[in-house]
Amino acid sequence: FTGKIKIDDETLEKLEEILISADIGYELVEKIVENVRVKLKSEKDRSNISIINTIKDELTQIFVTEKSNEEKIDKKPYVILIVGVNGVGKTTTIGKLAYNFKRSGAKVIVGAADTFRAAASEQLNIWAERASADLIHKQSGADPSSVAFDTIKKAIDEKYDVAMIDTAGRLHSKTNLMSELDKIKRAINKVLPGAPHDTYLILDATVGQNALIQAKEFIKVTDITGLVITKLDGTAKGGSVFQICNAQKIPIKYIGVGERIDDLQKFDSTSFVEAIFG
Amino acid sequence: DLSLKLETALKKVRGQGRLTEKNISDSLREIRRILLDADVNYKVAKEFIERVTEKALGKEVIASISPGQLITKIIFDELVVLLGSDRSELKINASGITTLMAVGLQGSGKTTFCGKLAKRLKENKRKILLVAADVYRPAAIEQLKQLAEKIGISVFSIEQPDARKTVKEALKFAAQQNFDTLIFDTAGRLHVDGEMMKEIADIKEIVSPNEILFVVDAMTGQDAVNSAKTFNETVDFDGIVLTKLDGDARGGAALSIRSVVGKPIKFVSNGEKLDSLEVFHPDRLASRILG
Numbered sequence: 001f002t003g004k005i006k007i008d009d010e011t012l013e014k015l016e017e018i019l020i021s022a023d024i025g026y027e028l029v030e031k032i033v034e035n036v037r038v039k040l041k042s043e044k045d046r047s048n049i050s051i052i053n054t055i056k057d058e059l060t061q062i063f064v065t066e067k068s069n070e071e072k073i074d075k076k077p078y079v080i081l082i083v084g085v086n087g088v089g090k091t092t093t094i095g096k097l098a099y100n101f102k103r104s105g106a107k108v109i110v111g112a113a114d115t116f117r118a119a120a121s122e123q124l125n126i127w128a129e130r131a132s133a134d135l136i137h138k139q140s141g142a143d144p145s146s147v148a149f150d151t152i153k154k155a156i157d158e159k160y161d162v163a164m165i166d167t168a169g170r171l172h173s174k175t176n177l178m179s180e181l182d183k184i185k186r187a188i189n190k191v192l193p194g195a196p197h198d199t200y201l202i203l204d205a206t207v208g209q210n211a212l213i214q215a216k217e218f219i220k221v222t223d224i225t226g227l228v229i230t231k232l233d234g235t236a237k238g239g240s241v242f243q244i245c246n247a248q249k250i251p252i253k254y255i256g257v258g259e260r261i262d263d264l265q266k267f268d269s270t271s272f273v274e275a276i277f278g
Numbered sequence: 279d280l281s282l283k284l285e286t287a288l289k290k291v292r293g294q295g296r297l298t299e300k301n302i303s304d305s306l307r308e309i310r311r312i313l314l315d316a317d318v319n320y321k322v323a324k325e326f327i328e329r330v331t332e333k334a335l336g337k338e339v340i341a342s343i344s345p346g347q348l349i350t351k352i353i354f355d356e357l358v359v360l361l362g363s364d365r366s367e368l369k370i371n372a373s374g375i376t377t378l379m380a381v382g383l384q385g386s387g388k389t390t391f392c393g394k395l396a397k398r399l400k401e402n403k404r405k406i407l408l409v410a411a412d413v414y415r416p417a418a419i420e421q422l423k424q425l426a427e428k429i430g431i432s433v434f435s436i437e438q439p440d441a442r443k444t445v446k447e448a449l450k451f452a453a454q455q456n457f458d459t460l461i462f463d464t465a466g467r468l469h470v471d472g473e474m475m476k477e478i479a480d481i482k483e484i485v486s487p488n489e490i491l492f493v494v495d496a497m498t499g500q501d502a503v504n505s506a507k508t509f510n511e512t513v514d515f516d517g518i519v520l521t522k523l524d525g526d527a528r529g530g531a532a533l534s535i536r537s538v539v540g541k542p543i544k545f546v547s548n549g550e551k552l553d554s555l556e557v558f559h560p561d562r563l564a565s566r567i568l569g
């Protein structure tokens with residue numbers, strides 16, 4: 001007989017606290033807890049272990065399996081555009097990606113299309129040197145679209161395998177900055193139809209519910225093909241991505257776990273979910 | 279508008295004379311949802327609801343004000359009190375050198391804030407020296423120098439990537455050159471990075487700053503209390519700076535941090551330009567948190 005499941009309410013409240021404290025968000029947490037109640041109705045095992053495992057399954061299923069990246073990565077050059085709000089780790093992540101691509105034997109060029117912030121191109125220059133990648137930059141105040149254009153042009157002409165474009169941090173609520181991003185994307189597409197092949201939205205693991213709005217707004221301006229969560233070496237769980245992935249079905253490509261050039265890992269949904277309860 | 283949202287939950291309260299635990303339970307649930315959506319910490323939201331309940335219970339529902347408006351007023355007032363009842367000024371010395379320091383997690387806006395603070399204090403005719411004590415981040419010193427150049431302020435830095443040596447030398451240099459205000463930019467660091475937290479504790483010991491400001495991103499979620507607590511335990515900071523408020527993050531982290539460390543919010547940064555720095559207004563943040 002399947003009466004209303006008598007799950008230990010105290011356990012559910014503790015689990016609710018864990019999930020909300022991981023930034024998963026009130027609504028989604030309520031939905032997950034309700035799904036768990038329904039699932040466990042017809043389960044013999046209603047132990048706490050079973051409840052936690054059911055929640056872990058619910059969470060893991062939210063992530064889309066990475067579609068094969070094969071055909072994109074064979075483009076010459078394979079172009080990645082890096083976007084996100086201020087201070088999340090875009091420039092650092094490009095350094096890490098450049099290093100990884102170089103180590104796999106690729107010829108890499110990066111474009112310093114943040115022509116606004118103080119010492120932005122100097123910062124990317126240091127990362128490019130560390131990764132042994134080449135750099136295109138212009139004077140402060142130059143049109144970011146022209147930097148992007150020149151970078152891709154050079155990447156085509158000189159047969160680079162990978163070209164990455166760094167952009168200025170921008171709040172999604174600023175229309176002029178979002179239309180600047182649209183311009184950058186179109187400049188890239190103009191010089192190489194089909195590019196950028198990937199556009200990664202960089203998210204800080206410490207971000208709260210604002211992450212969902214960030215994703216929605218950036219998607220309006222450019223096709224976001226992947227997410228990168230940075231600063232997961234801290235205590236923040238990065239749970240705001242669950243709502244994004246639930247709503248937008250975008251894969252998480254990498255996670256940033258430190259400030260060194262090799263502190264980038266491929267996203268693994270199981271360990272990410274495990275860490276929430278860790 | 280919050281009172282309108284609560285109206286539905288409180289329909290049954292009209293004509294009942296007083297607010298009771300039973301007739302406001304739905305609206306309390308709604309308020310909790312609003313606070314969590316605004317990034318207020320789970321435990322802090324719980325405690326806040328309890329305080330509001332205490333204040334609300336037994337209140338008479340007079341004819342001229344709706345129950346929704348009554349509860350909203352209680353919530354708003356309580357939020358304003360929690361956010362800024364002890365609004366305070368920067369500790370500036372009347373004579374001698376004043377030293378101010380910015381600390382916080384990576385990317386929160388410290389370097390930009392140091393530039394803004396320098397610009398503001400320069401308008402008060404002070405002789406300011408910016409100290410580039412972030413010796414790790416690529417081009418961090420260059421970033422501070424470029425910001426400083428815009429406002430005609432000197433930056434002190436040394437060749438070696440040694441933060442402790444930098445601040446020691448800066449103090450000597452400032453004394454020799456008769457600077458009266460030193461603003462220290464430090465590297466972003468994780469509260470769980472033992473070595474880096476030791477560094478900031480040592481720097482505090484060397485400099486003995488008049489004012490340490492914890493710079494925090496307004497879009498920070500539930501983790502805000504963790505970093506705030508640890509930084510406070512390590513350096514006992516004097517105030518908080520909330521950055522990127524020109525975005526649309528609700529800023530509930532500010533309430534969480536305030537509740538947990540009890541330090542005042544001194545400044546709000548609402549833009550990337552060097553003049554985008556404001557003194558904190560608790561009522562504005564309160565309405566923002568309540569959405």
Ligand SMILES: Nc1nc2c(ncn2[C@@H]2O[C@H](COP(=O)(O)OP(=O)(O)OP(=O)(O)O)[C@@H](O)[C@H]2O)c(=O)[nH]1
Pocket residue numbers: 084085086087088089090091092093114117120167168169170230231232233234255256257258259263384385415466468
């Ligand atoms: N601990 C940690 N710090 C990181 C990580 N990724 C980036 N950072 C740090 O975060 C800070 C900001 O990184 P940036 O690469 O400058 O971020 P950004 O998005 O390019 O910033 P803007 O261009 O100003 O918008 C730096 O101090 C980085 O070292 C990470 O995975 N872990």
Ligand SMILES: Nc1nc2c(ncn2[C@@H]2O[C@H](COP(=O)(O)OP(=O)(O)OP(=O)(O)O)[C@@H](O)[C@H]2O)c(=O)[nH]1
Pocket residue numbers: 086087117169171382383384385386387388389390391412415418464465466467521522523524525547548549550554
């Ligand atoms: N929109 C907006 N951007 C801001 C604000 N304050 C800082 N920023 C931006 O946020 C990014 C990070 O600022 P930084 O000053 O480099 O941050 P930081 O704390 O010094 O970073 P680390 O030294 O790497 O820890 C930059 O792009 C700044 O322009 C603000 O109030 N509003």
Ligand SMILES: [Mg+2]
Pocket residue numbers: 090091092114120166167168169
């Ligand atoms: Mg950058």
Ligand SMILES: [Mg+2]
Pocket residue numbers: 388389390412415418463464465466
């Ligand atoms: Mg800095």
